[in-house]
Amino acid sequence: MPFYVLFIIFPLMELWAFVEVCGEIGFITAVLLLIASALIGGALVRYQGFQTVLAMHDSFDRGRIPAGELFDGFCIVAAGVLLIAPGFITDILAVLLLVPRLRGLLKSFLRRQPGWTTADSGIIEGEYERIEDEPPALRDPESSNRS
Numbered sequence: 001m002p003f004y005v006l007f008i009i010f011p012l013m014e015l016w017a018f019v020e021v022c023g024e025i026g027f028i029t030a031v032l033l034l035i036a037s038a039l040i041g042g043a044l045v046r047y048q049g050f051q052t053v054l055a056m057h058d059s060f061d062r063g064r065i066p067a068g069e070l071f072d073g074f075c076i077v078a079a080g081v082l083l084i085a086p087g088f089i090t091d092i093l094a095v096l097l098l099v100p101r102l103r104g105l106l107k108s109f110l111r112r113q114p115g116w117t118t119a120d121s122g123i124i125e126g127e128y129e130r131i132e133d134e135p136p137a138l139r140d141p142e143s144s145n146r147s
Contacts, residue, residue, distance in 0.1 A: 045083065048072075071107055075103050079094040079095075079098045
């Protein structure tokens with residue numbers, strides 16, 4: 001089912017939206033609006049991407065895993081991909097992903113879903129094995145018999 005939505009239904013929706021917008025504002029104006037949204041959106045993606053990379057570096061410097069910044073980066077990359085695709089629906093979705101407040105709402109919504117774990121919980125799962133100071137082959141056999 002996702003294949004049909006992504007490659008058949010969604011482009012038809014984009015085409016329908018473009019025809020409707022062209023009927024309201026004209027073909028040339030609609031095309032200029034798409035070009036302007038791509039240019040402005042591209043500039044926003046570039047700026048916010050740079051800011052997110054700086055925030056990630058700051059998190060690393062503080063010794064923290066940048067989980068929130070990684071999510072923001074993913075949303076910004078997704079917005080960039082949506083801006084590449086021509087159409088008003090994809091442009092609207094891209095703009096929504098570029099609004100930091102809406103990304104925060106999406107992040108908090110996803111955290112409440114089952115299976116979502118935060119990287120900043122402070123708990124690191126793993127196994128360990130105690131290693132003694134001296135390897136057993138170098139120990140004095142008499143000292144182990146005395147114990």
